[in-house]
Amino acid sequence: MKKILNPNKNEWSALTQRPTKNYKDIEGTVTQIFKEVQQKGDVAVTKYTSFFDGIELSKIRVSDVELKEAIVLVPNELKDAIKQAKTNIEAFHSAQKTARIEIETTEGVTCWQEKRPIQKIGLYIPGGTAPLFSTVLMLAVPAQIAGCKEIVLCSPPDREGKINPAILYAAKLCGVTQILKVGGIQAIAGMTFGTETIPKVYKIFGPGNQFVTVAKQVATQFGVAIDMPAGPSELVVVADDSANAAFVASDLLSQAEHGADSQVILVSTSKQMIEKVEKEVEKQLKVLPRKTTAEKAIANSKLIYIENVATALAFINEYAPEHLIIVTENEDFYLNGIQNAGSVFIGKYTPESAGDYASGTNHTLPTNGYAKNYSGVNLDSFLKAMTFQKITETGIQNIGKTIEIMAEAEGLQAHKNAVTLRLKSLEK
């Protein structure tokens, strides 16, 4: 781990930098596959599934029989865990419902805002070694609360043409309306254009490798919205002497095991704590099954000593971490001052993995500094805020003149005329 002592403000830019990737090579492949899926539909999808996933599928859609068979395979203990997590995620996201906001801005002028669900959404769930059924919960639960009508889930099949049973179980439990065995670029392309089997959707959610990330970006060129730009996972822990070094080390490592490019940073006002955490990391790292991955991430990670708490806070705000753990005596100082972070974990007994699975908050969060300008996924991610207005005869008489004057000053005579005609009709 790299140790940095009281960095100067002119070093912050380098310290807050994330590894930049060059997506140009990938873009060509993505554009090519998009074109083929747009033109040939399922034929192209099946071809690329065979190519990338090594399996010839006769049917893309997961059948009810397959679903039932898979559900039996999920251990009861895991089912119960998934159910408890779901209950908490449901509670927290249901609490985010907002009532219709109505206000009479001027006598006779009533305006209101209502949120209505995005009708068709797509969830992408990666396959591979770590079956992310937790992400199914994080996306399908709020989608169902929001009232999205079609919830389509795409996940790549394994070499036997199957999707991990826990993913299928979670999907069924959370009201996913269609599950498709398709992954990677071809899945995103399928949901963008629609094929014979894959429904076209309006917004695509979910994590993925660099191919999926670029494919989601390309999808936005075709009118599809996406949850957010994705990047490697990140954690900043801010700790003083009151923290437990072993706990801090375990949190840093849990982020580090995600990938070699994971971003892990400890900011501390205590040099002793930095030493202790460093030792604990070394110790705990040795016994991890994903040691090789975590080791690479840890090699790039930073232990930053910042003497002054205000400076520490300012640095964290500049970094804008996806996850922030606060383990300091005066936690309110950081809590009130943090402006840019995806999700914040407070105190000794709040590991970041609680938010990944079961506390109730969402784990789909802005990385790569996007916490400065993006929210994490929340109930509103599945809704659109629409506005409405109804003006009475009195209302148009009250604001008509104002509209006429403003429209005239902007040189928009027809805008003015729409009001003038109405006002004239009301003259007695």
Place this chain on the structure above:
Amino acid sequence: MKKILNPNKNEWSALTQRPTKNYKDIEGTVTQIFKEVQQKGDVAVTKYTSFFDGIELSKIRVSDVELKEAIVLVPNELKDAIKQAKTNIEAFHSAQKTARIEIETTEGVTCWQEKRPIQKIGLYIPGGTAPLFSTVLMLAVPAQIAGCKEIVLCSPPDREGKINPAILYAAKLCGVTQILKVGGIQAIAGMTFGTETIPKVYKIFGPGNQFVTVAKQVATQFGVAIDMPAGPSELVVVADDSANAAFVASDLLSQAEHGADSQVILVSTSKQMIEKVEKEVEKQLKVLPRKTTAEKAIANSKLIYIENVATALAFINEYAPEHLIIVTENEDFYLNGIQNAGSVFIGKYTPESAGDYASGTNHTLPTNGYAKNYSGVNLDSFLKAMTFQKITETGIQNIGKTIEIMAEAEGLQAHKNAVTLRLKSLEK
């Protein structure tokens, strides 16, 4: 105007199509200017201002003296109109504030969501013939309510090096913190990278021509967020025999005068109403100052007769208009059934221009079918929803097992370990 009678569902895709633009030519220019502004800052900005706006500026920033001088030039009548509009916009957007949402999902596990302002935002206000001071209100008012710290406004100078006084007046009134005389691609690039004079911002809002639109898209490649993808303005009016044909025509024309590519559609269950509106449009069009523009838009506009109300509603939802005016006897049918629209105007005395200026709703709305997946600009556009969680000893004992089981099943041992360590420390 094109008349279409009871279109078949297979014609809908053509009828809901917007004109597509090829931005490829523009992209090269945009990328080039971005590169130069990134490397040379103000020097590049000044060069392109001279090139595109025909004026050599020694100072980019609008000074306090300039601001004072300009404010004197705005007629009192217009100042009062702007103030009334501001009051209504403020009332409606203040009502959109949401309290902190806090919930104990499991005993000892407290989660909450709080919204915090995006610290630095940029507003782009086009110059040219129509000075859009109304857009200043629509963007700066909610930004100020949200609590954004830096509100930067860029607008191109005229040939005398000035910005329209009404824009400056509105900016000053609504708490814009810096006003810069810079337009087009160079303005967007300046706010993306920051220059000696132009502050770097986290999110850029506002309309613009095709160069600005592409520049905003390119800006997103550099970590900046934007309000939404922009396209030509649109209006759908749904009217039955109860509507006033002259009013409907005036609304269609007020949208048509925006640009030759404006999208204007009347959907009606009454053939008579279609005939009447067509005649009224012809009559009113003749006397408009922006007749040439409106004429072109009207030539492409459509009068669609749909016999069945359910089909009419389904068509409108498929079109997903930026603006929808409902002037029918059974307005609740459309009101309850509309899923995809930016802003909805109900009844005879609610012209679309009311929402453009003074009713209180926002006029920055999704075009080009984006009403299916995007909200219009609202208070939340200037905020990020952040989540927080605090878990007690009891809390981690309550959900610890669940996290361990799920992390293990996803193959993430370090995630599990972060919990196990804490649980063990609590064993007596």
